[in-house]
Amino acid sequence: MNIQTPPPIRQAEPSDAESMAKLINLAGEGIPNWLWTRACVEGQTPLEIGIERAKRKTGGFSYTNALVAEPHGYPVGMVLSYAITEVPTDSPDDLPAPIAPFVALEKQSENTWFVNALAVFAEGRNQGIGTRLLAAAEDQARTNGFEKMSIQVYAQNTGAVRLYRRLGYDSVASEPVRLHPSPPYYTGDVLLLMKALTVHVA
Numbered sequence: 001m002n003i004q005t006p007p008p009i010r011q012a013e014p015s016d017a018e019s020m021a022k023l024i025n026l027a028g029e030g031i032p033n034w035l036w037t038r039a040c041v042e043g044q045t046p047l048e049i050g051i052e053r054a055k056r057k058t059g060g061f062s063y064t065n066a067l068v069a070e071p072h073g074y075p076v077g078m079v080l081s082y083a084i085t086e087v088p089t090d091s092p093d094d095l096p097a098p099i100a101p102f103v104a105l106e107k108q109s110e111n112t113w114f115v116n117a118l119a120v121f122a123e124g125r126n127q128g129i130g131t132r133l134l135a136a137a138e139d140q141a142r143t144n145g146f147e148k149m150s151i152q153v154y155a156q157n158t159g160a161v162r163l164y165r166r167l168g169y170d171s172v173a174s175e176p177v178r179l180h181p182s183p184p185y186y187t188g189d190v191l192l193l194m195k196a197l198t199v200h201v202a
Helices: 014-027 031-039 046-054 100-106 129-143 158-166
Strands: 009-011 066-069 077-084 112-120 148-154 170-176 189-196
Touching (some): 009 129, 014 031, 014 046, 014 066, 031 046, 112 129, 148 158
Antiparallel strands (some): 077 112, 170 189
16 A cells, blocks of 8 residues: 655745745746845846745745745645735835735734645645645744634635635635736735634644
8 A cells, every 4th residue: 555655844944045046036926026036136137036035034024924835845735824824014006016915915814823825836735735834833833822824815726715614714705806917817806815823632
C-alpha cells in the first residue's frame, strides 16, 4: 500500500525569497509583478524587486510572515499571513487602481489573522498542499490569540472561492475591481471572506 507522507511545512528563510516572489505573483494574479515593474530602476527586473522585498525582516511581504511547503526539498507552496491590528489609513482613491479594492477590504479586517497570499506551483497542485498551508496559518492565528481569519479573493477565481468556502470561510464584504492589469484580467468584485476559529482542546 502506497501511503503518501504530507509535505513538510516550515518557516520561510531569506534563501526562499525567489520562490516567495514567484508564488506571491501567482497568488496576486500578476498584480505584484505589475507593481514591481513600476518600482524598477534601469537594469533591474521586477523579479529582483520582489526578491529584495521578500528578504526584508519587516513589512507584510517578508519571509518572517511566510510558511513554505517543500515535498521534494524545495518550496512548491507558500502561505503569507499575519495579524491586522490596525487598519490602513490610506484612501483607496489615492492608491494604484489594482490594489485599491484590497486596501478597502483590509479596512474591514481589523483584529483578524490575515492571509495575504496562498499559492502552490503547478507541480504541487491537487495534493492538498494549499489546504495544509492554510491550516498551518490558522494554527498560527490560534497561537497568537486570534479568533478570526480573513482572506481576499477575486470572485471570478471560482476555484479558490470554492476551496475557501469548503474550508469554512464565508463572504462578508466585497469591492468592485477597478483594474486588473494582467491575465486573466478579472472584472467583477474582490471578496472578503472570514472564518471564526475553533479552539483546539488538548
